[in-house]
Amino acid sequence: MVKTLVLISNYFNHHQKAFCDEMYKKLGDGFRFVETEPMEEFRSKMGWGKEDIPPYVLKCHLSADNDRLALRLSEEADVVIMGTAPEKYVKNRLDADKLTFRLSERPLKEGRWKIFVPYLAKKFYINHISRRGNRYLYCLCAGAYVASDFEFLLGSYRDKCYKFGYFPFPESKTYEELSALKMQSDRVRILWCGRFLKLKRADLLVRAASAMKDKGYDFELEFVGDGEEEKHIREMVKECGMEDRTAFMGYMSPEDTRAEMEKADIYVCTSNKLEGWGAVIYEGLSAGCATIATSAAGATPFLIKDGETGYAYRSGDWRSLADKLELYLKDTAGARLMGKRAYELMNTQWNPAEAAERVLTVSEHLIRGESFFFDAGPLSRAPLIYENRYKG
Numbered sequence: 550m551v552k553t554l555v556l557i558s559n560y561f562n563h564h565q566k567a568f569c570d571e572m573y574k575k576l577g578d579g580f581r582f583v584e585t586e587p588m589e590e591f592r593s594k595m596g597w598g599k600e601d602i603p604p605y606v607l608k609c610h611l612s613a614d615n616d617r618l619a620l621r622l623s624e625e626a627d628v629v630i631m632g633t634a635p636e637k638y639v640k641n642r643l644d645a646d647k648l649t650f651r652l653s654e655r656p657l658k659e660g661r662w663k664i665f666v667p668y669l670a671k672k673f674y675i676n677h678i679s680r681r682g683n684r685y686l687y688c689l690c691a692g693a694y695v696a697s698d699f700e701f702l703l704g705s706y707r708d709k710c711y712k713f714g715y716f717p718f719p720e721s722k723t724y725e726e727l728s729a730l731k732m733q734s735d736r737v738r739i740l741w742c743g744r745f746l747k748l749k750r751a752d753l754l755v756r757a758a759s760a761m762k763d764k765g766y767d768f769e770l771e772f773v774g775d776g777e778e779e780k781h782i783r784e785m786v787k788e789c790g791m792e793d794r795t796a797f798m799g800y801m802s803p804e805d806t807r808a809e810m811e812k813a814d815i816y817v818c819t820s821n822k823l824e825g826w827g828a829v830i831y832e833g834l835s836a837g838c839a840t841i842a843t844s845a846a847g848a849t850p851f852l853i854k855d856g857e858t859g860y861a862y863r864s865g866d867w868r869s870l871a872d873k874l875e876l877y878l879k880d881t882a883g884a885r886l887m888g889k890r891a892y893e894l895m896n897t898q899w900n901p902a903e904a905a906e907r908v909l910t911v912s913e914h915l916i917r918g919e920s921f922f923f924d925a926g927p928l929s930r931a932p933l934i935y936e937n938r939y940k941g
Contacts, residue, residue: 550754550913551576551605551628551913551916552576552624552627553625553626553627553628553692554572554579554580554581554584554626554627554628554630554909554912555580555581555622555623555626555628555629556569556572556580556581556582556583556652556910557582557583557619557623557631557632557634558583558584558630558632558633558634559585559586559632560584560586560587561582561602561606562848564715564716564717566603566717567716567717567718568715568716568901568904568905569596570603571604571605571905571906572905572908573592573605573902574905575621575905575906575909577875580605580878581607582603582605582607582620582640583608583619583622583623583634583791584606584607584609585609585610585619585634586657586890590646593882597882599625600603603681604872607619607622607751616831619638619791619924620637620638620641623639623641623642623855624642626647626871627648627912627916628648628650628908628912628916629642629649630649630652630689630908631649631650631652632653634651636675636676643680643686644682646686647934648685648915648916649683649685649687649688649913650687650688650689650690650711650868652689653689653691654691654692654695654825655692655695655698656673656677656695656698656699657698657702658694658698658823658825661702665704673703676805677705678703678705680705680752681786682908685854685901685915685916686706687706687709687711687915688705688711688714690711690712690856690931691713691714691715691825691826691850692714692825692826692846692847692848692851693847693849693851693884693934694934694935695710695845695847695931696710696781696932696933696934697934697935698873701935708855708920710931711911711922711927711929711930711931711932712926712927712928712929712930713904713928713931714826714831714847714848714851714852714927715826715828715831716831716899717832718807718835718902720916724837724889724892727811727837727892729835730748730749730812731811731812731813731814731885731888733812734812736768736769737766737769737814737877737881738768738769739754739758739768739769739770739814739816739874740771740773740810740815740816740833741770741771741772741774741819742772742773742806742829742832743773743774743820743829744774744775745774745775745777745778745782746776746777748779748820748821748823748824749776749819749820750817750819750821750843750865751772751777751778752782752785752817752867753865753871754770754817754819754868755782755789755791756789756870756873757868758808759790759791759866760868760871760876761875762790762791764875765777765792766879767827768878769795769796770786770791771796771798771813772795772796772798773798773800773801773806773809774798774801774825774852775799775800775882779797783797787836789890807813807832808839809838811835812835813833813836813840814877814885814888815839815840815874815877815884816829816832816833816836816841816876816879817841817870818830818833818840818841818846818849819843819870820843820845821843821864821865821879822845822846822864824843824845824846824847825846825847826846826847826848827842827846827848827849828848828924829901830842830848830853831848831895832845832860832924834852834858834891834894834895834899835892835896835900837889837892837893838888838891839859839877839884839885839888840858840859840860840887840888840891841854841859841860841862841870841873841874842859842862843861843862843864844861852895854894857887858890858894859887859891860873860874860876860877898925903927904927907927908927908928910928911923
């Protein structure tokens with residue numbers, strides 16, 4: 550039976566808190582989150598890290614004593630989940646071949662050229678290729694393209710990749726409560742959330758929404774966030790004549806952003822392939838939104854069952870996005886049904902409590918030397934999905 554589990558990552562934030570809280574409920578003081586570095590200033594300014602720090606968080610960067618404790622906890626724990634953190638925290642553990650999961654987004658999301666950069670190739674070799682002989686080393690794939698990057702391009706974690714992700718919010722509202730919030734407006738509400746960066750591709754939604762306006766559909770378009778591309782997006786909205794139906798809400802805290810999702814009818818994620826996971830896709834689905842997601846985001850093939858729990862569109866193609874958006878706008882009853890299915894999927898499979906329970910179940914099997922995968926959802930087998938073959 551698993552009694553101790555340590556999750557090691559760069560810093561503690563709201564994307565991990567709900568999962569960690571569930572693990573703490575199950576293991577008590579047997580669970581620790583090791584934070585290896587302070588949070589970046591730009592994320593702190595966005596409101597990250599303002600939640601109360603739970604007792605299970607160990608900030609090893611604050612003192613040498615904390616760092617020594619983190620190293621000892623990692624070496625002695627029954628299970629370690631290794632996120633983005635210095636390799637020294639698992640070196641002795643991996644040398645001893647004790648059960649360890651690497652929690653990873655796709656390593657080659659910027660492109661395959663990375664394997665030819667000397668210092669990156671060395672890092673890939675030390676962290677992944679040189680450890681291929683470890684019996685008790687597995688991968689928790691935070692995205693659908695992780696397994697193909699590791700298995701096909703690096704030859705690592707073959708038959709040892711599990712579906713996983715991030716679980717930002719435990720859903721506390723029933724679908725009926727969410728539905729009532731969405732019915733408060735007479736117009737269909739389309740929501741986009743994130744930082745206005747080039748990789749987030751908010752321009753695609755403006756183009757698609759403009760096409761829907763020209764076809765006579767009535768809706769409200771809402772942007773939550775700020776960033777360097779905001780001025781450009783505002784200019785696009787003005788050029789398309791959509792100022793009367795578009796609201797720029799600025800930066801909002803994760804909690805306030807969640808409240809906007811709960812009121813939205815349609816949620817749209819437009820990022821390019823640099824979006825390794827795409828937590829907003831998870832959040833939109835769990836809030837009961839009819840969701841449209843870029844095919845390039847890691848969460849999309851895991852969470853979007855096309856035509857059942859949402860729609861995926863071809864990354865970078867605003868016409869493909871417009872086609873999916875029109876399916877919702879011309880059939881609002883069907884959109885609500887899809888949002889309900891999405892809510893049910895997240896509420897039964899892709900939620901923090903279920904993920905924590907499954908990690909412990911799989912770990913117990915693996916410690917006994919038994920291969921085990923769930924049939925679907927978190928900790929099921931991560932298939933090999935290649936980006937250029939996923940048409941959305």
